[in-house]
Each structure stands twice: as structure tokens, then as C-alpha cells.
Amino acid sequence: MAPIAHVSIHSLAAGKKVIIIGVPGAFTPTCSLKHVPGFIDLASEFRSKGIDQIICITVNDPFVVKAWGKTYPNNDSVLLLADGSAEYTHALGLELDLSEKGLGIRSRRFSLLVDDLVVKVAHIEQGGEFSVSSAEDMLKAL
Secondary structure, three states, X not given: OOOOOOOOHHHHHOOOEEEEEEEOOOOOHHHHHHHHHHHHHOHHHHHHOOOOEEEEEEOOOXXXXXXXXXXXXXXXXXXXXXXXXXXXXXXXXXEEEOHHHOOOEEEOOEXXXXXXXXXXXXXXXXXXXXXXXXXHHHHHHO
């Protein structure tokens, strides 16, 4: 597991075709059991369609994200990144206020196809739904 470091999505995505997924939180049931595993399981299919990197962003601190990453011991395909203060999520306009559930500001669940920093496909969920942003949905859009 890599040490905690600051990274720039811009530098990770410039000149590349990437998928960026956003999840409301590490260790949450849908994120942990369905959304992220789907992208891990289909990573080779994404690579065969020209995807250079799959990046998952969650509004959690980096220590939580590092611990969450350990729950996917065979993951060598999805880069898990912390957006601890939701700055990147807010810049995208994809924040979700879950304060009434005691979770504060989180990210909407989404998947984006980004080609050299230009969003080509955006699958953005409403509320806490999981109906349009799965790995299968993104694979169909490629």
C-alpha cells in the first residue's frame, strides 16, 4: 500500500482516458459491496477499451481511505483517493448533504469518462441511489 500523499486529479488525467467514480463514503454498504467492486472486477475490460486509469474519490480522510483500500487485497486497478474536505467534490458540483443522517457533506455517487481532462460521459445518481453509475453502465457507454 502506497504512503499517503497529495495528488492532483489534473496530473493523473491529463493526456489520458480515465474513469473517475465518486462514492458517498468508504465502508458504506453500496460503495463497498457493489460500486467499487464492479470497477475492480471489470478493470481488464475497461483497459481493453482504452481506459488508462480508474480513480475512485470519496469524501473521507486519507487514513480511512487507506484502511478501506486494505479491504480490497487483490485491487491493482482502482486508485482510491480521499477528498477529505470535499474540495474536489464541491468543484465538480457533485456534493450531497447527508447531514440529516449524521454523515455531513459527501459526494454524490457518480461515474465519469474523462478524455484528456474533458468529461465525455457523466452518470450522476440522485440522492443515495445506485441505478446509473455502475461499472456495467459505464462499460455500455464506451
